[in-house]
Amino acid sequence: MVINEIAGVKIPDSNLAREVTELIRDTESDLLFHHSARVYFWGALAGNRKCLSFDPELLYTASMFHDIGLTSHYEHSHHRFEVDGANAARDFLRQRGISESDVETVWNAVALHTTPGIPEFMRPEIALVQAGAGMDVAGRGYDQFTEAQREAVIAAFPREVQFKHGIIDAFYEGMKHRPDSTFGTFNDDVLAFKDPQFRRIDMCSIILASSWKC
Secondary structure, three states, rough: OOOOOOEHHHOOOHHHHHHHHHHHHHHHHHHHHHHHHHHHHHHHHHHOOOOOOOHHHHHHHHHHHHHHHHHHOOOOOOOOHHHHHHHHHHHHHOOOOOOHHHHHHHHHHOOOOOOOOOOOOHHHHHHHHHHHHHHHHHHHOOOOHHHHHHHEEEEEOOOOOHHHHHHHHHHHHHOOOOOOHHOOOOOHHHHHHHHOOOOOOOOOHHHOOOOOOO
């Protein structure tokens, strides 16, 4: 399906964007692909509402790559899945001669999208990927979008009937083999929810058990 425009936002009409779409379409499940596309639209709509100046091509690339680290290609990785995605986006862009400044922006946008409290103070593309992901997964900012905007985005890139459980399952499948990578993020909530044997790392215990005498 060709999506021309949703609520005034368009997918960039460029070779780069088409190559991004093809790669992610061929790599991710329908659930993750549709989620990633929605993240772009929520982010772009929020950026327009806030009168932010952002590069749609970079925002689209980061949005589409942001969850690729959850796919089976990384089933043996022990990095944070966000870093796997950021590295994949970096390599993709470098192969196409994109400037290092733009590569860095996309890398940060992907790597920090599960780290609230920081991205919103960085470049718009970085802030908007995090905002878009938060809207689609947790409903953050839901009421800041009109009903017409929400319906248009969902009509183009549907949320599965059981999307809430489906995205939790996707997170779990992408992280269950690397539980230590969830330390310091809210990703450990997913493992705790899905696996009753999972034990969180306690930072206070680490401090108290350190080699320092006091």
